[in-house]
Amino acid sequence: MNFDDTPQEAAFRCEARAWIAANAPKEYEDELKRASLGRIQLKGGNILEVAKAWQKKKAEAGWAVPHWPKDYGGRGASPIERVIWQQEEGVFGKLGALFIIGHGMCGPTMMAYAAEDQKRHYLPPLASGENIWCQLFSEPAGGSDVAGLRTRAEKDGDDWIINGQKIWTSGAHYSDFGILITRTDPNVPKHKGLTMFFLDMKSAGVEVKPIKQANGQSEFNEVYFTDVRIPDAQRLGAVGDGWNVSLTTLMNERMAIGANMATGVPELFEFASSLMLEDGPAIDDRAVRSKLASWAVRASGLKYTSFRAISALSKGERPGPENSIGKLVAGTMLQDVATYALDLQGAAGVLSGPDDAEAAGKFQAMLLRSPATRVEGGTDEILRNIIAERVLGLPGDIRVDKDVPFNQIPTRGR
Amino acid sequence: MNFDFSDDQKQLRDEARRFLSEKCPPKAVRAVIDGKATYDRELWKGLADMGFLGVAIPEAFGGSGAGHLELCVIAEEMGRALAPVPFSSTVYLAAEALMLAGTEAQKQKWLPAIAAGTAVGTLALFEGTGNPSPASIKLTATNGVLNGVKKPVPDGAVADFAIVAARNGSTGRETDISLFLVDLTCDGVETRALANIDPSRGQAEITFTNVKAESLGPASEGWSILTRVLDRAAVLIGFEQVGGADRALEMGRDYALDRIAFGRQIGSFQAVKHMLADMYVSATLARSNCYYGAWALSTNASELPEAAASARISATQAFQHCAKNNIQVHGGMGFTWEFDCHLYYRRANALAVGLGSLSYWEDALIDRMRQRNAA
Numbered sequence A: 001m002n003f004d005d006t007p008q009e010a011a012f013r014c015e016a017r018a019w020i021a022a023n024a025p026k027e028y029e030d031e032l033k034r035a036s037l038g039r040i041q042l043k044g045g046n047i048l049e050v051a052k053a054w055q056k057k058k059a060e061a062g063w064a065v066p067h068w069p070k071d072y073g074g075r076g077a078s079p080i081e082r083v084i085w086q087q088e089e090g091v092f093g094k095l096g097a098l099f100i101i102g103h104g105m106c107g108p109t110m111m112a113y114a115a116e117d118q119k120r121h122y123l124p125p126l127a128s129g130e131n132i133w134c135q136l137f138s139e140p141a142g143g144s145d146v147a148g149l150r151t152r153a154e155k156d157g158d159d160w161i162i163n164g165q166k167i168w169t170s171g172a173h174y175s176d177f178g179i180l181i182t183r184t185d186p187n188v189p190k191h192k193g194l195t196m197f198f199l200d201m202k203s204a205g206v207e208v209k210p211i212k213q214a215n216g217q218s219e220f221n222e223v224y225f226t227d228v229r230i231p232d233a234q235r236l237g238a239v240g241d242g243w244n245v246s247l248t249t250l251m252n253e254r255m256a257i258g259a260n261m262a263t264g265v266p267e268l269f270e271f272a273s274s275l276m277l278e279d280g281p282a283i284d285d286r287a288v289r290s291k292l293a294s295w296a297v298r299a300s301g302l303k304y305t306s307f308r309a310i311s312a313l314s315k316g317e318r319p320g321p322e323n324s325i326g327k328l329v330a331g332t333m334l335q336d337v338a339t340y341a342l343d344l345q346g347a348a349g350v351l352s353g354p355d356d357a358e359a360a361g362k363f364q365a366m367l368l369r370s371p372a373t374r375v376e377g378g379t380d381e382i383l384r385n386i387i388a389e390r391v392l393g394l395p396g397d398i399r400v401d402k403d404v405p406f407n408q409i410p411t412r413g414r
Numbered sequence B: 001m002n003f004d005f006s007d008d009q010k011q012l013r014d015e016a017r018r019f020l021s022e023k024c025p026p027k028a029v030r031a032v033i034d035g036k037a038t039y040d041r042e043l044w045k046g047l048a049d050m051g052f053l054g055v056a057i058p059e060a061f062g063g064s065g066a067g068h069l070e071l072c073v074i075a076e077e078m079g080r081a082l083a084p085v086p087f088s089s090t091v092y093l094a095a096e097a098l099m100l101a102g103t104e105a106q107k108q109k110w111l112p113a114i115a116a117g118t119a120v121g122t123l124a125l126f127e128g129t130g131n132p133s134p135a136s137i138k139l140t141a142t143n144g145v146l147n148g149v150k151k152p153v154p155d156g157a158v159a160d161f162a163i164v165a166a167r168n169g170s171t172g173r174e175t176d177i178s179l180f181l182v183d184l185t186c187d188g189v190e191t192r193a194l195a196n197i198d199p200s201r202g203q204a205e206i207t208f209t210n211v212k213a214e215s216l217g218p219a220s221e222g223w224s225i226l227t228r229v230l231d232r233a234a235v236l237i238g239f240e241q242v243g244g245a246d247r248a249l250e251m252g253r254d255y256a257l258d259r260i261a262f263g264r265q266i267g268s269f270q271a272v273k274h275m276l277a278d279m280y281v282s283a284t285l286a287r288s289n290c291y292y293g294a295w296a297l298s299t300n301a302s303e304l305p306e307a308a309a310s311a312r313i314s315a316t317q318a319f320q321h322c323a324k325n326n327i328q329v330h331g332g333m334g335f336t337w338e339f340d341c342h343l344y345y346r347r348a349n350a351l352a353v354g355l356g357s358l359s360y361w362e363d364a365l366i367d368r369m370r371q372r373n374a375a
């Protein structure tokens, strides 16, 4: 049990800190500090450009995705060095939000299943932010039940022809590539007939339509495929093995999004310290302290749980289903914290404009974004199922569709 | 950074778990709960022989000097097994206070006896309803003579000596509080066992009438020593709570796999699965906070006060959460005397208030976080 840096870790930290001090886009530091989940706006610059520029700069000095192998655009850093880098990058890490899906999910899937020359070709520009990737999994008929997807892939010579629709695809509107799961055999039970590919989002027949979200923004999209051709060489894993390939992606997803989740707790702490109630600062109030303390220990518990996962990882263990805990806890907490922050603001809690609302509207933005955190990347219920079944060993849900050929499964309630 | 116990420490855990599953089955806990003994003396002796009572006591004072991480490992197993022995009062409170503030002679007298299992110690702090605070201490010390009543005192009826918090000034500041070491067999001490929600560990009232006592640590530093003792005990009891929470979760899981209703294992119903998943979540968060506390305790880091409060709060919540839902998973069976669920429920709720309740630690945590943020 040791929290201190080893000499090598200390040297790594020192190097990272010095490089960040010399190179980070400091002109955006204050804005990034104030930005909350659900709203990063930079008055002085276009977020996409600023984020890409920072990522490119990191890549040139070898700091992009530090834990990836050197050949694929990383620097072969250890899992612990990766954490040190994140700690040192601090608020500038928020600029990486656009790349999370590529770096956290698509990249690792490519690493596990693409051919060596493909990895060397596609991964470095993915690491450097030059190319943005998206994850084309969810469909109108297959969200939690991903294996219920209907997008078809049919073999045609050396190519596959894709027809169908994806939905909720984050960043598809600015993505260069995507990983795509399709149905290649509807005559077998649903998990057995799936196949994974990667594709160029500019391929003919791909159409992206942004969706306006509940919080007013547009981060995700519908994606339509009409006779899109994908060379067989861009298949990831065997034909019919797409389900297993997707599990690799989802496991990495949980690690990537679970490890560094925003909880809203530092923001609430700061707000309660500055907010004056009738009898003094909110943080002196018994009830406020009690709530804050409960959330604070959940947040610290999450942080040290991820440290435990990293310790296991650095001993060569694979990220397991227990990592589902991160998003499950953080999602609910974010929503509860935001609701409470508005409550503390009383009637003015209703205001959301940056100039009129408390804390520049940070908690209002958090409130309106937080429902998505509890759904994206697996709903609370699915994550609880995973913990119950795969960690605690409880029986799986009763599945009426398990052994039924896909094309005989009912498609709609009543 | 390495955020896990070492292989040696894990081996110690396995050894402790094996020992306790043999020497401390639920039957042994029940013997004490049912009032057949005040505590399990044979188990106590066995713990001494295994070297568990003295793991964190230096060799010079009769311990093995292994360290506090090792003590955390043992504490978790004590919590799992609900060991009905005066472990926390003796090892976490009395021994820690002695190690922090005792003179050479005081340490020589008591620490080897603790390690050998021949002396039970406790901390006499509380005086009725309320949380630890200098103002709550009314028992007086005048020229080293104590007068007053302490209650509840953990294991007070079976303890050989107590560290007693007393008032020897009237400035209204923390510096009015001093600590004393009292041999409980001496004249003027009267103990009375008190009924409590978890009879597997005793509680008592101790009355001091003109008791001559030796001081422990400098006169004006009693409160600051106490705070440090409580912080250290918070981490250690945190591990007991995590051990208890984990065991309660396991019991619930096993029952959910075993019990059939509507033609299915009840563990296949989502409402039950999700309840168990949430128990896992709270036990895991608590464990992680306790690991951080263990590191801070074992290295005497400046982070200890904040780490201790976090460990304490989350372990308290986790054990309570797991213990109550374990009963729920068991249905009617869970509410029978015969099933062990209530033993965990009792211990969870006794530990939850025994070291100052949640509100005390929540307050402490917020104060400590503020200090850090201000720094």
Ligand SMILES: Cc1cc2nc3c(=O)[nH]c(=O)nc-3n(C[C@H](O)[C@H](O)[C@H](O)COP(=O)(O)OP(=O)(O)OC[C@H]3O[C@@H](n4cnc5c(N)ncnc54)[C@H](O)[C@@H]3O)c2cc1C
Residues within 6 Å of the ligand: A101, A134, A135, A136, A137, A138, A139, A140, A142, A143, A144, A145, A167, A168, A169, A170, A171, A220, A372, A373, A375, A376, A377, A378, A379, A380, A381, A382, A385, A397, B270
């Ligand atoms: C902001 C955002 C970004 C996203 N980005 C992407 C992306 O980039 N790529 C991508 O592929 N997808 C993305 N998604 C989709 C996301 O993965 C799905 O929305 C999610 O998995 C849930 O699926 P669904 O929306 O179809 O809900 P449904 O599956 O229809 O669920 C509806 C309700 O039923 C419950 N439910 C369903 N099945 C079960 C069950 N077995 N047991 C208990 N309850 C159940 C759910 O928990 C939920 O409460 C994104 C979603 C959001 C909100």
